[in-house]
Amino acid sequence: MREVLTLDRLAAMSPDEAAALLVYRRSDGAADIDAGVLAAWLALDSSHAAAWEDAQAAWSDFDGVVDDEVMAALRADARSARPEKPKWALQAAATAAVIMLAVVAAVGVTQWLPSDRQVAPAIAVRQPEQTFANIEDAPQTFQLADGTQMTLAGRSSASVAMSSARREIRLSRGRAFFAVAHDAQRPFVVLAGEQAIVALGTRFDVQLRPGEVQVVLEEGRVSVSSAGSGVTPIVLNPGQQLIASEGKTPVVAAANLAVEGAWRERYVVFNNVTLANAAAELNRQGAGRLVVRDPAVASIRISGRFKATDLPRFGRSISELHAVRLVQIGPQEWEIVARR
Secondary structure, rough: OOOOOHHHHHHHHHHHHHHHHHHHHHOOHHHHHHHHHHHHHHOOOHHHHHHHHHHHHHHHHHHHHOOOOOHHHHHHHHHOOOOOOHHHHEEEEEEEEHHHHHHHHHHHHHHHHHHHHHOOOOOOOOOOOOHHHHHHOOOEEEEOOOEEEEEOOEEEEEEEEOOOOOOEEEEEEEEEEEEOOOOOOOOOEEEOOEEEEEEOOOEEEEEEEEEEEEEEEEEEEEEEEEEOOOOOOEEEOOOEEEEOOOOOOEEEEEEEEEEEEEEEHEEEEEEEEEEEHHHHHHHHOOOOOEEEEOHHOOOEEEEEEEEEEOOHHOOOOHHHHHOEEEEEEEEEEEEEEOOO
């Protein structure tokens, strides 16, 4: 039996103490049961990631000299229980003490050990930040260094920063879909506007709009929170979406996965929209230009799923349902007019 670690308990501790406790539990075999609370804790505040990386680096230094009798004694003393305090407090305080000693050891232990036992201090290895930009109209898929598949919608961009402790993506424009490679030791965090989305092995969609962020979960679980707000993250289940608008409480609702995922296959889905709005959306896909000048035609409302790259086919479909027809007025340019 293992004590369940809660987010409230971690939030009541200092970042260094919480990180120390999490690293201790991971080293003691609790990585799987703590993975979710670790992800949620990292999303609560930006300082938590730095504390987590420092704690992991220090613990790695300690493990590197575990055979030394001095360090072994320090570890044993730090882990010793004292009945007057709760077990979790002992774990946090003891581990924090071990990590502080390990930080000193990382710098000075080579002075204590014989030359044939010296070790190089471990660090949280950071990879250079990469920027991905899709300047085309069609979606593009990129494979990240950890095996994650990231699909960027047209005219979208994101930066990727990875270390041995954390995987962080900042969506700076547009929309992205992530098929995340599972790695319980390195939480996967997407920053979009003021929102931090944390996942451990899952598939989800993030769209950045003016004053608004939309998150759609297809598979797995994610937690979403306002970065640095200290508010308990909202956990989404498959088939749910969250919309966070500036100055408003985030709204969670059921998502239409077929509609939300259509853009990755270059389909568009319209639900009772005007023909003018539909034409504007199709024009953004870059497969040509669709013109609607007649106000009566522009106000026609349509619904359906259409291939975004085939404007003539769209025009023919609409003409079968309404009194309109498609007229080609130039290379890759068509107009929808009233049928007389």
